[in-house]
Every structure is written in C-alpha cells, then in structure tokens.
Amino acid sequence: MEIAQVLLSLAVIFILAKVASRAFAKLGVPGLIGEIILGILLVNIVIGDFDLAKFLDIKCIDPSGRVYQETHGIIEVFSELGVIFLLFTVGLETKVSDLTSVGKAAALVAIMGVIVPFIVGFAFITITDGDFYHSMFMGAAMVATSVGITARVIKDMKLMDVKESRIIIGAAVIDDILGMIVLAIVSGMAKTGEIDIVNVLIVSVTAIAFVLVVLLIAGKVIPKIYNNVQQKKADRILHDPNYIPPGYNMFVISLGVCLVFAYLADVVGLATIIGSFLAGMLFADHAWEWKLEEKFESISTFFVSFFFVYVGMNVDISVFVEQPALLVTAVIIIVLACVTKFVGCGLGAKIAEPHMEMSSVSIIGVGMIPRGEVGIIVALLGTGIIVAGVPALSSEMYASIVLMCIATTIIAPPILSKLFSKKYKPMYEIRDSDRL
C-alpha cells in the first residue's frame, strides 16, 4: 500500500469534487451532477501519454470484468461509507410515524414501480434480442431504485419533512425488498433453470422480517428504554443529589450501530443503505438532543463526494466508441427506464390517493427514476452467472445497463430539484456540503 499515492488521489478527488459541486450548484444544477461528471472525466481523460486514471491509480471497470487498482478499492470503500452515512442522516430525520403515515402510498408506488419497468424491460429485450436471460436481467435492473441520489437532492433542499419525500423514502425501502425478491427469482432461474420457491420465500421473509423488526425496535422498544433510563436517573438523583450519571458518547454508539446495520442489511440480501437508513431511524427521536445530525454532517461531508464521483467512475466511454450501434439500444433503454418508473410510480401514487395533485405525483415519479449503483450490482451479478457456457448477461448488455443506471442518475436530480422548488419555493437553500 503506497500511502502517498492514496493521499494524493484522495486529496485530488476530494478537492475537485467540491469544486465541481460548487460550480454546478452555482448554475442551479444539483451539485452531485458535477461530482458524477467529474468521475466520468477522471477515468476517461487521456491526453497524449498522460492517463489521469493511471495517475490517480483508479482504473475503470471494463465490461468483461473488473480490474482493480489499489486506490480504486479505497475509493470504493469511501464511496460505500459515504452513501451509508448519507442514508443514516436521512434516517435520523425520519420517525417511524413518518413512514407509517404514508405506508399505503409508499407500498403502491413501490409495487407499481416494480411491475411496470420489469414487464417493459423484459418485453423490449425479448423482442429485440430474444435471449430469455438477457430479458430477465434487464427487467431486474430496470426494477432497481437507488435512493441515495434522491435522498441527497431532498437533503440539499432541506425538504425531508414534506409528504412527497416521505413517500419516496418509504417506497425506496419497499422497492429494495421487492427488487431483491425479483433478483432472487431471476438469478435462481439462471443458475438452476427453475424457480426455487423455498429459497425465494426464505429470502423474502428474512428481508421483510429484518425491516419490520427494526421498525418495531425504533417505534416501541427504544422509547421504552429511553424513558426507563431517564426515570432511573431522575430517581437516583432524587436520592443522591451528588450522583453523576455515566456519560455515553451517543455519536460513537450511533456510528457503531450504523455500520452494524449496514452489514446486517447486506447479510439479509438488502442494500447496505437500507440498513443504515433504518439504523438512523433508531436515533431519530433524540438526534437533536445528542447533536447527531451535526456530527454526522462532518463525517458525511468527507465521505459522500466519493460516492457520486465513484458512480461516474463506472462509466467506460470506450465501449460505445468502439461499437456506436450499442448507443442506440442504450438510449432506448434509458428512455424506457425513465418512462416506466415515472409512469409506474405515478400510477401507484394516484391509485393510493386519487386526489393527489399532479405536481406531487410528478415529484414521486421522478424521485424514483435513479437506478444508481443498485442497477449496476444487478447487472454485475448477471455477468457472473454462467448459463450453458456463456454469461447470463452479455458484456454489451452489461454496458447498456451501466449507461442506463448512470443516465437515470444524472437525468433525475435536476428535474426533481426543479419540480421541488416549483412547489416549495422558499425552502430552497444550498447545503453546506455542496459548498467549497
């Protein structure tokens, strides 16, 4: 491990990310777009003999498999921690009642946002390509939702409290469960040729149980423990005025819980960010008292830019330079990905609440569009499963899916922030971490 190289790369990426973010925010575009574009540039700029990716020791992914450099691995971990801490802070601002109050709408948005994209993605590849497994994995990748991107827009605009935000966050949690079930079915079929119902059931029940148990702990158990501890402290002080209750550093405790829950979520098959989001909810009632938001803000400021840069780093332009025809398919897939999520989720919202204004429906529809890293993970899984001697997902299909994931991630935030600021004008404010 060449520490100097790692320090140089971290410093360069961190500084450029913050400059890019500030520059884009000044133009009225969400800062994260600047960070994603920076990531794309970092891995694709070669001027004469100067290869920026080599200089920074970050190598892009080539479609046939990953090639890691040392520093690339560090950036990947930082990126993962960045989005984990980001979703933790979203959890800190979300009480259980915030989710249950929008439960029906969130569920319908998630369900329709899974069904419509899957069917359309499956159908499109069946018609144009014909391969069954390509179609299945394209469907599964279309289903994915990466709530990290939307969460950052919502947080940057300080709109965590509005109903649309709640519905999107709630729907994203449910969407992740549904997406995981779809993936379990699809990859199970690719591996064994049939649906392993028992396995799918186990996977589903575990994931749902995990989410419900954490919500139960957050809503019922934690308040009881907290009140008990406070009561005991008060009693003790009543009897002995000199008693000093032992101090605990809640920041350290919540950091530990955040990491553990991110890991546990991964173990039960969910995204790590669902785990950290739920972990944040455990502390939501007292986050203010313990200054957790402020403290996580500092740590998140350091890590989160690496996430958005890393998203961009996954784009390998060269595949499309070599096979321009691929671009046509990719563009169609991007359009389908945007339209199906928007229509599916919008429909779900309208079914749940027929009187919802179109401005709210649009916000929810657009907020669910980004596929981010979740779609890429699905595609990666597809390239790893071998069916009859060939990967279940071809490298061309993989490249298209990656482009779709990146494109949806870039397209949604500016539209979302426009829609939000149209509806909630005065609350718009650039967040600190977006600033240089």
Place this chain on the structure above:
Amino acid sequence: MEIAQVLLSLAVIFILAKVASRAFAKLGVPGLIGEIILGILLVNIVIGDFDLAKFLDIKCIDPSGRVYQETHGIIEVFSELGVIFLLFTVGLETKVSDLTSVGKAAALVAIMGVIVPFIVGFAFITITDGDFYHSMFMGAAMVATSVGITARVIKDMKLMDVKESRIIIGAAVIDDILGMIVLAIVSGMAKTGEIDIVNVLIVSVTAIAFVLVVLLIAGKVIPKIYNNVQQKKADRILHDPNYIPPGYNMFVISLGVCLVFAYLADVVGLATIIGSFLAGMLFADHAWEWKLEEKFESISTFFVSFFFVYVGMNVDISVFVEQPALLVTAVIIIVLACVTKFVGCGLGAKIAEPHMEMSSVSIIGVGMIPRGEVGIIVALLGTGIIVAGVPALSSEMYASIVLMCIATTIIAPPILSKLFSKKYKPMYEIRDSDRL
C-alpha cells in the same frame, strides 16, 4: 472488494476499540493503550480453528515481508488518516508564536534526543552483533519519534496550552527532520557504501525549507490575506448594504489543505503527520470562528481509533514464541530506547533552560519516548535494502525493532499521563472520543 466483509471488519474493530478505550480510561490508563492491546489481540488470537485475523480479513505482518489482505489495506489507510487528522487538530491549537517561543528548547531537546539514542543504539549492536548496517539501522530506528501517541495523551488531557506540550510538539517536528537526514545518510550508505553528501544536503534543505515556508505562510501571509478579505467585505457592505459576501465552507477547504500537506510532507521525505500538523497551524488563528475543531473532532473520532489498533496489529507474537532468545535482546533494546530518549531529551531541555523543574524535564523526556510507526518505517526500509546479497537489516533485528517501537508506544503514555496529572491536576478530563 467484498464490501460486506469490509463493513463487518470496520464495525467490529471500531466498536471493540471504543469499548477497550473506555474500559482502560476507567482504570486510569490512557484509552489508546486499550486500543493498541486490542490490535495485538486481533492478529494473534487463534482459538482452535477460529483465526480472528482471518475472520476480519486482517493479516499480521510477518518479519520477512508484508502479507496484505484486502481489509488490512483499508485499515491501514484509515489508520493513516486517523493520525493525520489527529495531528491536524493539534495544529489547529498551535499558533506559530507558540512554537517560536519554545524554539531553542525544542531544538536542543530534538538534537540531544537524536544524538544520544543513535550513539547508544549503534554501539550496542556493534558490540553484540558486529554487523555495521544492523548497527546503523538500529541507531536510525532509535532516533525516530512518533508524536501521534504523545499528541493524543496531551489532547485527551486538554493540556495543549502548557509549555511542556509546546516543547514536545516543536521538538517532534525538528526530530522528524533530523531523523529523516539520519535515515538518508544510513540508507544511502547501505545502498552505495558511501555518504552521498549532495543528496543528503538536498534532502535536508528541502525538508527544512518546507517547514519554514509553511510557518512563514501561517505566521505572515495568512493573517494578511484574512485581514484583506475582511477589509474588502466591510468596504463592499459599506457601499452596498444588500451585498451578501460569498460563503465558503472552511471545513471543506481545511480538509483539502490537510490532505494536500500530508502528501507534500511525504514528498519532501517527512512524515505525513508533520504535514497535517503544519496544515492545522495555517488555520489556528480562526479555527474557533470556523468551528473547525468541533468538526474535525467528529471525523477524528471515527478514524483515530484505527490508528492505535493498527499499531497493535503490527505485533507478531509468533516470532518470539519460536525464538525466545530474541526476547532478551529485544528487552535490552526497549530499555535502551526508553533511557536514551529520556536522558537525551531531558539533557537537551536542561541545557536550554537550566532552571527548568525536574517535573517538566521528566514530562518532556517521557513524551519523546514513543517510536510508534515511524521507527517501524525505518526498520522496514532496512529490510528492503540488499547489501551483498542480504538485507541491510535481518528479520530478527526487524522483529526486535518492531517490538521496541510498540513497547515504547505502550510504556510512555501511562507514565506521561501520571506526570502530567501530578503537575496539572485539575485539568484532567476524559476526552469525548475516549468514551463509548
């Protein structure tokens, strides 16, 4: 990169480190000792088939060379960032005048603290082993000082402002320059058989120039720029009462500067922590205004425990189990390392200020004892240089040096905190990051 594995290891190490730190602090021993011991346990515990180091994907260093696991590399980077941020916060509390006011004492402490350990270390190996290069590298390793450990004790006890602390920090900076010059001479001789005076001069001048330039910027340039900017803002507001000056996030800027300076220090041959310490000094005058200490506190809380755990992770007990005779040499070296630094630095302080109380002299002497990772880096370099077909430093000698570095790191803090709290009783307080 298996993200789940990394998350699990980070979570386990972070939580155990904080528990260990709290437990030791409760017993009145500096919390960092708990973290170092945890690190030793992590890489050495094997219960039946259960190898904790394998479970956490961290593999210890074996004396013949490093064997890295993926997660080990992540922990190494976190550890490096931890001590970099720690020294940055020390820099935030250090003004240029704080250093120049103790300049003479710091310089003499550093010089004597280099001469005495080098001569004694060189002489001991010449007598017992006879190999010239072994003696040279042992001398160079004895010279090293790792200010990270002492800095944490000082910060934990909130004694940054006392004179002894200033002298130790100043001496550590000078010591690092001198140590680097010694290392340049020693490794140059091992590589070419003679002293390359030109190279040694270039190395020395570069390092000294780097430190002086940064101090000049901190002391003269920054105050001028700051006053200029404030003046311009005031003028502008006077002419246009509606003018809102552009806000800059000083936390983001200082974070970037911290990383860049850590890298630059490495480039000129100094320790990265000297760079981040100097970077912190650039912001010292306005750290309070920009809430930098508070914000770096959060980020440091996350990273710094990994540093002390990582120090412990470098101890491979098995070498000494296999060759118990080595332990005798190692113990003698440890004793010599402690005594020579204590006597050398104490002597330096006494020469500079003959009327200094013995309690102050002792604090300075003990504060300079820890060799930490700096000594290990010297030893690693020695094993990497091949002289006449064999490494300039044998693997047995390497193991002894590593043990010496760890032992001095563990021995000094409890004594230092005792000496400090005897002299400055009422100021002792357990720091937040030490708490669970």
